[in-house]
Amino acid sequence: MQLEFTEIDPHGPVFESLARPLYRALRPALSDAAFTAFAREGAAQGLVFTAARTPDGRCAALAAHRVLATSRGRVLFVDDLVGDPALRGAGAGGALWEELVRRARLAGCVRVELDSGVTNHGAHRFYHRKRMAVAAFHFSYDLAQDPETT
Template identity: 55%
Template sequence: MSPVLTDVAPDDRRMTAHVRPLIRALRPALTEEDFDRFASEAHAQGLVFTAAYDGRGRCAAVATHRVLATSRGRILFVDDLVTHPDHRATGMATALMTHLAERARAAGCHRVELDSGTANVTAHRFYHARGMTIAALHFTLSAPGD
């Protein structure tokens, strides 16, 4: 059965019940309060939270994404993509990636882009299997006083 994909807004009860736990599993340093602040602020900046539900109504995966105008062209950037452990290798993340590619085309984007931690080899295999390539390295610098 195909997943049901739906966008979830910060004020939707599914944000705290379904989306927040999955994003926090991916980003364990994020407290519930930090997540709530992040979700509200990022949503106002254009971040979309898309949840994939299985045939029994369980949230199986979540992607956060936004359309960005960059000097490299218009892109759909995926901030987070996480699948519940019970739903890995069931096609949920693939369905989300297909959906994101379709959204990118509809929004006039040239590409779907995302960052992935260097140690997350399982995710890298997943992305490569779906035709994604490594196009850049992502560098960070802490702000003074941080």
């Protein structure tokens, strides 16, 4: 599959038409307003949206990522990586992954990192094929369930 990798500005109409449908596949509970707010706030914090686009302009895969300075070195952190469900298995996700690795190297990163939901077994298989290691547990504390705030 021939792809072009482009960054998409979260303030433009192309972003809404290309990114929103893929994010809906990944995060169906995210409302239109919440999606727009997340994208714009994330961009202000350095979040970049990279699309893998087919020659006809279709978004085959999308990644939201940022470079972070950590005590473990500079990392390219992938917030989200999603492929068009209709094109899964065609290589767009893998090609986008290789583009992210290339960008990480150019940015002086020592690693590419991401979190993946514990029940997302399809994604886990993909990440293992890409030679990613399960290097940490990600813990979270839901403030909405905190007895001090209810």
